[in-house]
Amino acid sequence: MARAERPRTPNSKQQAARTPSAKAPTGAQRAKPPRVAKIASRTSFAKRVKKTRARPAPTANAQHPAPPSILHPPPSTTSRAEPPAGDTAPRRKPQTDPDTGFVAVGRVAAPFGLKGELKVQVLTDNMARFHPGARLWAGQQKVTVAASREAQGHLFLTLKGFRDRTSVDKFRQAMLQVPETDLPPLPEGEYYRFQLVGLTVVDRAGNVLGTLDEVIETGANDVYRVHPPVGPDLLLPALADVIVSVDLAARRMVVDPPEWT
Template sequence: MTSRRRKAAERRRRKRQGTGSPPTGEPAFLLVGKLRRPHGLRGEILMAVTTDFPERIQPGVTLYMGDSHEPLNVATIRHHNRGLIIAFEGFTSRNDVEHYNNQDLYVPADDRPPLPEGEYYLHELIGMKVITEEGETLGVLAEMIETGAANVYVVRREDGSDVLLPAIDEVILEVDVGNKQMKIHLLEGLLPE
């Protein structure tokens, strides 16, 4: 693994700490956004959306802020450029929200929407045993790298080396979330000589 990727993985690991979620396995909370700066004088604040399901952020929903997961009930939302303008119940002035700059917002993991067949949440894949179609253990799925085309899975081998697998149908044959196992077809050139 390159130094740059190792540093990025370490930043992601540190980011997960304090979310109430273990570094691997089932998380307790899922990140949905980040509060930016107050907007106007009536207690509204800009929010950058980080979820693939922004429709879940609606008036009446409870979001959990920061490392302490302080519950905040959404009073109103409006769309604004690349994010939302959000107001929480009980906050009526700019002073009420000024100190919330750069705070992360979460929802309980139990509230996550179900995915279509064949799609998975990343936390369901991390830690999976990766085996070849011949039944040989290749290693454990350690992380995913998002690229412009197909995502790439980083499989950590027993000796500490990494194998990069493109997340494409020709390589990923079967994903068994219940048994934490992924079956793959090793295309020529995927393993180092």
């Protein structure tokens, strides 16, 4: 153990051995030491104190301008430490539309926790798409669902082969999609939303009302938002007496708009 250094005090025997014998001092020798030594000691200490006092910084005036080092101090040479290259990677932009020939069933919000879970926004009514063993495309990569759970209104997925947060970070903001060929056929009169978006909407007389831009979910029935060439959007309820016909091959929808539209 390291100890602070300090002078050792010899014992009486060591002192006796090291100290030469001396006769008892006489009366003259018992006189007090001169005060000059003490005064000189204090004076030297005072001089040292004066030397160490900080001098006021020189000020600039017309007769005595300040030196250049004071008027223009040198720039600081210190700089902030740059983060590692791996920490400055740009964030992935969210994928807004599925790839050509695919249908979106969900969107990854972000990794969750440290064990490779993904927090997912569901974009389908068919929750079997997220059951263990289901196959999806996360962006351009084919993946298999290992486990899924729902908590607080959110869906959390674990993918096979991805066991930590770092491995799934590349799926951040990615679209979860399936090929259109994997979709089961629907009964007559029912359509997938991606089939309706983009249709040209016309009335019974053939007048173009606009393009079907969005399918809005409501409690009772869906509502189609139609974007016209001029003017505000039209909202058409998906009812049998409003939607006359749908021709997917011709990409055309014939409607009979209500009077209040």
